[in-house]
Amino acid sequence: VKLTDLNPKFFTLGHWASPHIFAIGLTFDCPCCRDRRLAVFFDTPIDPDNVAKTFMEPWTPTLLNHNLWKRSGDTFDTLTLTPSIDASAHGHWHGFIQNGEIR
Numbered sequence: 001v002k003l004t005d006l007n008p009k010f011f012t013l014g015h016w017a018s019p020h021i022f023a024i025g026l027t028f029d030c031p032c033c034r035d036r037r038l039a040v041f042f043d044t045p046i047d048p049d050n051v052a053k054t055f056m057e058p059w060t061p062t063l064l065n066h067n068l069w070k071r072s073g074d075t076f077d078t079l080t081l082t083p084s085i086d087a088s089a090h091g092h093w094h095g096f097i098q099n100g101e102i103r
């Protein structure tokens with residue numbers, strides 16, 4: 001299964017109103033049931049225009065006080081996240097997103 005089959009969406013800061021892309025995390029349909037949305041926060045935002053540097057004080061997602069996933073790739077087709085995403089405590093999927101593939 002590809003990530004793109006699971007209605008992926010990037011999300012941004014709650015009050016982000018700029019046209020610049022600034023994605024701090026990803027939501028997607030749970031691969032096991034496609035009935036729940038799973039969400040992960042990135043350790044490094046997707047920030048092609050470098051707005052974090054331009055408009056904000058040095059900003060780090062750790063301020064959000066969430067678990068963070070190490071991200072590489074900045075599109076749904078190339079995204080890799082580590083470590084695994086584990087929703088098994090809630091009876092849902094546990095696996096990896098690697099190069100846009102659900103594993």
Ligand SMILES: [Zn+2]
Nearest residue numbers: 030032033092
């Ligand atoms: Zn599920």
